[in-house]
Amino acid sequence: MNLRISALEYAEGVQNGSISAEDFVAGTLEHIAKVDEKIHAFLSVYDGAVDRARDIDKKIRSGEKVGACCGMPISVKDNICIRGEKTTCASKMLEDYVSPYDATVISRLRDEDAVFVGKVNMDEFAMGLTTEFSAFGPSYNPWDTSLTPGGSSGGSAASVSAFECVASLGSDTGGSVRNPASFCSVVGYKPTYGLVSRYGLISYANSIEQIGPLARTVKDTAFLLDVIAGPDPHDNTTVKGGGRYLPGIESGIEGKKIGIVSEMTGEGTDPAVASATSDAISRLEGLGATCETVSLDMVKYSVAAYYTITATEAGSNLARYDNLRYGYDLGVEGYEFNSYVEKARSRFGPEVIRRMILGGFVPSAGHAGRYFLKALKIKSKLAREVGGAFEKFDLLLSPTVPMLPFEIGAKIDDPVSLFLVDINTVTANLTGRPAISVPFAVSGKRPIGMQLMADSMCDAELLQAAFALEQTVRLPEVPL
């Protein structure tokens, strides 16, 4: 069974009878059992997925209509709720939590006959960039297992890259889909804020996070976005008017104006990444686009603003974990209420505790004006700067991450160095814009992704440009 195919190739194969959903899903589970010892992408694997796939085959044989996903095996980041399954957020705090409901994205994929093969690893509560902050141990990059797969959706990216599924869902608060997509050489998409429902996503920083797909190709990404996007009465931040993304994806980018963000391509960029960026610019120009440098002054402050805002929102969001309504098994007998809650919450990992301390400190009386309020002002000014750029340009380009994938453990003790991995990705989150990471080059065994960003609700145009860029490169296969 050839598992190295795209989601659309899979769906076409099942529809024309050349692929059996049951065989493909069974093959996927066997492959997971074989390779995941090395990759550790999965926190839980659903053996019942084969039964679901068998049902799809039966439906097809009996002439019943099947959904567009045709039983395609999909992995899901472990902060997205699937009814009856554990949703741990890679935290000891939620290690026994079983969700009583489906996230909206899960319902929509189910309605189209997707098959979920398991939950994948992440940094605890999505706070991190490498999966090293998972309470259940890190994931490893399929390109080179000494390297981090990126994060926080590192399990999602690694599982797609290692052919343990055809696509995955992640969440992107500051680059958590795009960063691991870049490190693992897969496509990662952060939609316009509000395009995809967050109902059933365990909250980290509600004002900026979005669920996004990771897939092998830009077309697969557009296909998945068609399934999961759209208004949801359960999430008041969802917006109308998204449209369709796969039709028209081959429209090309002739005549488009692309801004090259100088603050994301200059000092501190690895030479191999800088060279790949120059190459990407040449290729886009070769396709008929015009490229010009643009400066976004507030990008310099965006990472500090991002961490100030997210720590504050995380401090509030994580206050709900008192272990009484959801959590792990810790008996209540013999405890006074406050000491029980304190004891229960000591199960949070060190990075989560650090960010909660920050989240208590930066908005507190005496410090809020210096940190939190200023961060909100930078967010507003950055949004105006980006809005101004999109009056002149159709798209903005930068490398997704200014550095190459690095060794596991290389930055774990240096929080500021880790923060700066996010420098090119947080702008899309702080301003609500859509952005995509497209696999573009490989330096040794270290993949490099290019990031394209578009104006709000221009997701279709963004995917068209990403598809055009993707067609200009032929990359080596992951050396599994």
Added chain:
Amino acid sequence: MVTEDEIRHVSGLMRIKIDDYKEYIDKVNAMIAYFDILDSAGVESEEVSFHEMSVSDLRKDSHIPFDGSLIDQLKHYKGAYVRAPKMSR
């Protein structure tokens, strides 16, 4: 700079029991020191922008039926009540 006393105070507010406060001082201080870059952004006169939403656009605050027993999902309950530790010693 954040002191051990401040970390102790904030962690108390966040209801986190920490055994070794010193363990957190260096990394939290490094993070806060990095945030000092915010001082040089020159945004004092900037207005914070908000996305406003009419109350009429919010979803109804209504009961959503559940086809199971939610309380069975808890680790500690009695009848229809969540079991919690006593509020005072």
